Amino acid sequence: MTMRVAIVTGASSGIGQSAAIQIAKRGTGVILTYNGNQYGALDTVAAIEKDGGTAVALPLDAGRSETFPAFRDSVVAALRDTWRRDTFDHLVNNAGFGQMALFEETTEEMFDGLMRVLLKGPYFLTQTLLPLLADGGAIVNVTSNAASFAGMEPGYSAYGTMKGGLVVLTRYMAKEFSPRGIRVNSVSPGSTRTRIAGNAFERHPEVIPGLAARTALGRLGEPDDIGVVVAALLGDEGCWITAQDIEVSGGYNL
Incomplete structure (x- = not known):
């Protein structure tokens, strides 16, 4: 039987790293991408290989759509060389970054940067x-x-707008890809202990108790809390779920 293969973007740390490891634990091969953090991506590969899995790390800047055809060529080569395949089974559009500014202080440059990575990137990479x-x-x-x-x-009007666009795009993808039996869902994490916004939680640990207090289950999210949900949605457990956005936040502001 041919091994399933997943592509996970932005898997050098945080949610993407967790998702890649959780997917591999289910017996799926992983092509994972990194942008600035090659060492983190190699850590992800090492963690997967330690558990007996198979993974390949490839560079990708999700904000530069002109590089996507060359990335596709490198995917074709990895699929052929590592798994003797010419197709893959699962795609996780995770690569992203966080940036905040109050509405009045949001520049066009910041807006465009978020848009390229968080919305245009997943659209044209897919x-x-x-x-x-x-x-x-x-x-x-x-x-x-x-x-x-x-x-x-307050402060996330541009970031939240792009992520909201991705929720809507998820539904359209699900509708248009359904004749091929391809399911498309999204997961919406709440506050999660990742390297987002320049390692904000390491630099400002004082914000964590307040976030935990506003979370029904009483703590900050961890990458694995989201990674296991991503893996389950891709797997056979998720076979009857499509066009859904699932909040994975421990009940934030419940």
Whole structure:
């Protein structure tokens, strides 16, 4: 039987790293991408290989759509060389970054930067890779509860708008890809202990108790809390779920 293969973008740390490891634990091969943090990506590969899994790390800047055709070529080569395949089964659009500014202080440059990585990136990367995605496959887009009432905080108008666009895009993908049996869902994390916004939680640990107090389950999210949900949505457990946005936040502002 052919091994399933997943592509996980932005898997050098945080949610992407966790998702890649959790997916590999289920017996799926992983092509994971990194942008600035090659060492983190190699750590992810090492963690997967230590558990007996197979992973390949490739560079990708999700904000530069002109590089996507060359990335697709490197995916084709990795699939052929490592798994003897010409298709893959799962795509996780996770690569992203966080940036905050009050509405009045948000510049066009900041808006465009967020848009390129968080919305245009997943749109055109998925379009570029779609011919290689096997029928009956699955996609998970990582969105954010910043796009829902529960997670709205001042300073995230641009970030939340892009993530909200990705929630809507998820539904359209699910509708248009359904004739091929491809399921598309999104997960919306709440506050999660990752390296987002320049390691904000390490630099400002004083904000954590307040966030935990506003979370029904009483703590900050950890990457694995989200990674296991991504893996389950891609797996056979998720076979009857499509076009859904699932908030994974421990009940933030419940």
